Amino acid sequence: MAAYFNITGASSAAAELTKELLAPGKNATVSSISLTNVQGTYPCTVDLYIEKKGKGKFYILKSVELPIGATLIHDNARFDNSIGQFGLYIKLTKSASETPSVDVIIK
Numbered sequence: 001m002a003a004y005f006n007i008t009g010a011s012s013a014a015a016e017l018t019k020e021l022l023a024p025g026k027n028a029t030v031s032s033i034s035l036t037n038v039q040g041t042y043p044c045t046v047d048l049y050i051e052k053k054g055k056g057k058f059y060i061l062k063s064v065e066l067p068i069g070a071t072l073i074h075d076n077a078r079f080d081n082s083i084g085q086f087g088l089y090i091k092l093t094k095s096a097s098e099t100p101s102v103d104v105i106i107k
Contacts, residue, residue, distance in 0.1 A: 001028050005104040006038075009092040018091045021104060024052070025083040033074045034105040035090075037066035044100030045093040046072075050079050050086040058086075063093075066102065 009017025022028050037044050048061040060077060079086050092100040 001030075001107070003028075003104075003106040005106075006101070007090065007092060007104060008099055008101040016091055016093045017100075018089055020087055020089055021106060022081055022088040024081065024085055024087040026081050027083075028081045028106075030077050030079065030081070030088070030106055031075070032107050033060070033077050033088075034071060034103075034107075035061075035066060035074075036071040036103045037068055037100070038103050039098055039101040040068060042098045042100075043067045043070075044102060046102065047091040047093075048074070049089055049091075051089055052086045057089075 005021060007019055035046060043065050046061060046064050046066055049057045049059045051057045060074060066072060092102060094100060
């Protein structure tokens, strides 16, 4: 299973954007997650977390600043994604006036 996302968020009206990457019940097997800052001027701040209704959020990455052009690879990112279990989410936060842009690869 591989999933690819180009996420551009936090427009001028909002400082943050949260996006669901894997919905609960997708039954995806995740072995690694790659995040690349493709915005060419500023770093961006990223939160990556799993969430289950009634249980809350559990952070894989919290307030991690990705420098311009940097890639962060998180290996061995395993969690239960079956029905009624955890979904995977990303939150991008502006670090300046520019809109952050991150490429995400889930394998």
